[in-house]
Amino acid sequence: MSGQANSVLQQEMPFDTVMRQSPLGMAVIAMDGTYVAVNDAYARIYGYLPTEMQGHSFLMIFPEDQRESLLRLHQNFLMYGGTLSGEWEVLRKDGTHSHVISESACVRGQDGTDRRLVYVTDISARRKIEAELEASRIFAHAVIDGLSSQLCVLNEDGIIVSANHAWRRFYIDNGGDPEHLLKPVSYLEICMAANGSQRRGQPDTSGFPEQLKRVLRGDLQSFELEYPWHTPTERRWFIARAYRLPGVSPARIVVSHDNVTALKNAQEELHEALRFTRKLIHSMQDGFMVLDKRFRPVEVNPAMCRMTGYTESSLLYSEHPFPYLHHMQTEELNQLFHQIHEATEREIEFVIAHPEKGHFPASMTVSRIYDEDGQVMHYIATVKDITERRRVEQEIQRLAFYDALTGLPNRRLLHDRLEHCLRGSRRHALHGAVLMLDLDNFKPLNDHFGHDAGDSLLVEVANRLQACVRASDTVARLGGDEFVVIICELDSETGVSFELAAQIAEKMQQSLTIPYQLRLRNGETEKILQHHCSASVGVALFSAPEHHAADILKRADQAMYQAKERGRNRVCFADFPPRRSASVH
Numbered sequence: 001m002s003g004q005a006n007s008v009l010q011q012e013m014p015f016d017t018v019m020r021q022s023p024l025g026m027a028v029i030a031m032d033g034t035y036v037a038v039n040d041a042y043a044r045i046y047g048y049l050p051t052e053m054q055g056h057s058f059l060m061i062f063p064e065d066q067r068e069s070l071l072r073l074h075q076n077f078l079m080y081g082g083t084l085s086g087e088w089e090v091l092r093k094d095g096t097h098s099h100v101i102s103e104s105a106c107v108r109g110q111d112g113t114d115r116r117l118v119y120v121t122d123i124s125a126r127r128k129i130e131a132e133l134e135a136s137r138i139f140a141h142a143v144i145d146g147l148s149s150q151l152c153v154l155n156e157d158g159i160i161v162s163a164n165h166a167w168r169r170f171y172i173d174n175g176g177d178p179e180h181l182l183k184p185v186s187y188l189e190i191c192m193a194a195n196g197s198q199r200r201g202q203p204d205t206s207g208f209p210e211q212l213k214r215v216l217r218g219d220l221q222s223f224e225l226e227y228p229w230h231t232p233t234e235r236r237w238f239i240a241r242a243y244r245l246p247g248v249s250p251a252r253i254v255v256s257h258d259n260v261t262a263l264k265n266a267q268e269e270l271h272e273a274l275r276f277t278r279k280l281i282h283s284m285q286d287g288f289m290v291l292d293k294r295f296r297p298v299e300v301n302p303a304m305c306r307m308t309g310y311t312e313s314s315l316l317y318s319e320h321p322f323p324y325l326h327h328m329q330t331e332e333l334n335q336l337f338h339q340i341h342e343a344t345e346r347e348i349e350f351v352i353a354h355p356e357k358g359h360f361p362a363s364m365t366v367s368r369i370y371d372e373d374g375q376v377m378h379y380i381a382t383v384k385d386i387t388e389r390r391r392v393e394q395e396i397q398r399l400a401f402y403d404a405l406t407g408l409p410n411r412r413l414l415h416d417r418l419e420h421c422l423r424g425s426r427r428h429a430l431h432g433a434v435l436m437l438d439l440d441n442f443k444p445l446n447d448h449f450g451h452d453a454g455d456s457l458l459v460e461v462a463n464r465l466q467a468c469v470r471a472s473d474t475v476a477r478l479g480g481d482e483f484v485v486i487i488c489e490l491d492s493e494t495g496v497s498f499e500l501a502a503q504i505a506e507k508m509q510q511s512l513t514i515p516y517q518l519r520l521r522n523g524e525t526e527k528i529l530q531h532h533c534s535a536s537v538g539v540a541l542f543s544a545p546e547h548h549a550a551d552i553l554k555r556a557d558q559a560m561y562q563a564k565e566r567g568r569n570r571v572c573f574a575d576f577p578p579r580r581s582a583s584v585h
């Protein structure tokens with residue numbers, strides 16, 4: 001501290017103690033602006049030691065461009081009095097800026113000169129908080145203004161204290177006077193005016209003011225209300241919400257309006273789609289069921305009731321998940337559930353027991369509905385009566401594998417049966433035989449009495465041949481008047497097998513020679529034709545694995561031609577190791 005300053009402090013003893021102990025920054029400044037005395041608190045505010053300030057001009061703490069005017073202010077104050085106080089932005093020793101608030105007083109020293117005593121408080125921290133508060137206020141406003149919801153805040157009297165951009169726009173768009181918003185305005189009055197100006201015929205939204213009054217009074221914490229607000233060109237819906245902010249004093253009520261037209265339209269579209277789907281399901285020809293995850297029906301359509309013969313309630317609330325399958329054992333039912341669970345657009349076939357119509361085949365196609373966690377929530381099942389389909393399938397099967405005239409297996413099925421027989425022969429090491437039969441002189445019957453007569457004979461021949469063999473044997477028609485008989489499992493011994501095959505061939509021949517009574521139709525009249533017939537038979541014995549189906553048939557055919565050549569109405573055997581040919585006629 002300079003000698004002059006020390007002496008001043010000596011002279012200013014009444015201030016000395018105050019200055020040193022004061023938490024306030026205090027300084028004494030001479031007319032020319034020189035610090036006469038500076039306390040620690042003062043110097044600290046500016047980042048100096050008191051000794052670094054004393055003897056220097058107080059202008060050191062101000063930016064250069066302000067110094068001249070501040071010195072004038074300082075000197076005017078000392079010369080003419082008045083007040084000198086205010087907030088200042090000052091420079092610290094390290095070049096950073098601080099904010100201070102100061103008060104000045106004029107003190108006269110013992111030497112008779114006036115000096116300015118300045119009290120300074122550092123308000124940088126306060127200014128920082130204020131700046132942060134302001135920033136967060138601006139941020140909150142920006143966020144609220146950016147919301148598409150129309151928001152406004154009311155006091156307990158219902159006066160709008162704040163409104164966001166969306167609300168103001170909505171208010172003006174709906175005919176509100178922008179001037180109103182410049183002064184305190186009652187929200188309820190605006191509502192009443194808006195309700196009054198609504199087109200006639202629109203639904204009443206008067207519930208809203210009543211509810212809002214209850215929130216303003218504090219009788220209700222909050223409420224929510226959906227209301228229509230259509231324009232001449234657009235149908236619109238809004239949701240209004242009012243919410244009393246808890247723990248806020250003075251009381252504040254937030255009111256918001258959201259345009260939910262898009263949501264409402266989507267909901268209506270969804271409802272329409274659901275109504276349509278329900279109608280569709282109702283009018284479906286196929287049975288339709290929604291099953292829960294434990295396979296219990298939760299929805300069935302009328303077709304399902306018709307198909308099963310059960311009422312809707314008996315299907316939905318039955319103890320048994322599928323009462324029309326009551327004949328099913330637990331094991332079979334579990335199997336069905338497993339199939340339903342596993343089914344991916346694959347048909348599950350089962351038999352429905354209709355209480356009146358009896359049993360019929362049905363098929364079920366199942367798809368799964370999952371919840372958000374990917375767990376099966378429901379099964380959607382469509383059920384079809386497949387009686388007709390089965391009939392057609394059987395018919396196709398019959399046409400593909402059976403002879404249309406006689407109902408006997410045709411050439412294709414004959415091959416399958418012979419292969420099957422060969423596998424059996426291989427398994428049991430038994431011989432089998434193929435008998436190839438061709439009717440003798442069949443053509444003249446056709447020529448003289450017509451095709452129907454020939455057909456009748458072929459049908460009767462088929463019946464007689466079938467009567468000569470076991471059910472496990474096969475009688476097939478190759479075409480025309482040619483038949484093939486497969487005898488499976490004769491004997492392990494070749495000789496014995498020859499003998500057995502010969503007996504069967506003979507039995508067949510005898511059977512075929514019994515006179516036929518053929519019914520001949522001529523318009524309305526019918527007459528019986530007595531007819532005699534015989535057959536030439538070729539027999540090929542076989543034993544797997546030595547023989548193949550095609551070879552066996554060929555050998556039987558050759559033997560049959562041999563029988564024809566030898567004068568018909570006889571049986572010829574094809575060669576069989578040891579090479580030999582035998583004939584019973």
Ligand SMILES: Nc1nc2c(ncn2[C@@H]2O[C@H](COP(=O)(O)OP(=O)(O)OP(=O)(O)O)[C@@H](O)[C@H]2O)c(=O)[nH]1
Pocket residue numbers: 405438439440441442443444446450451452453454455458479480481564
């Ligand atoms: N009615 C009828 N005739 C048929 C059918 N398929 C073929 N035919 C006739 O059956 C006859 C068979 O002739 P063949 O076996 O050659 O004559 P066949 O008089 O029996 O002479 P052989 O066998 O040598 O004794 C032909 O006239 C065919 O038109 C049929 O489904 N119905």
